[in-house]
Amino acid sequence: MRQIMHKEPWWASPPQPGQDESELEWGWLVIYSEGEPRFEFVKERPSDEEIRHRKGCRVTLDVQ
Template sequence: MRQIMQKEPWWAAPPQPGQDESELEWGWLVIYSEGEPRFEFIKERPSDEQIRHRKGCRVTLGSD
């Protein structure tokens, strides 16, 4: 039986250098359990608050 293991806000493509997150196409990364985990990207924009409080899909900037 297919069950959702995890669902979190995720970008459709990583931001370009200097690009603001508000300019990105957002959706949901959904991970299902059916034997091996399966992934699906759903093009349904999360709220701005959900995007701000996401756990994953972050860009870390290195220091020069």
């Protein structure tokens, strides 16, 4: 039986340098448990608050 293990806001494509997150296409990264975990991107926009409080898909800067 397919069950959702995890679901979080995720962008469809990473932002370009200098691009604001508000300009991105957002959806949900859904991870299902079916023996081996399966991933799916659901094109349903999360709320702005859900996007702000997400844990993943953050752009990190490589500062040297």
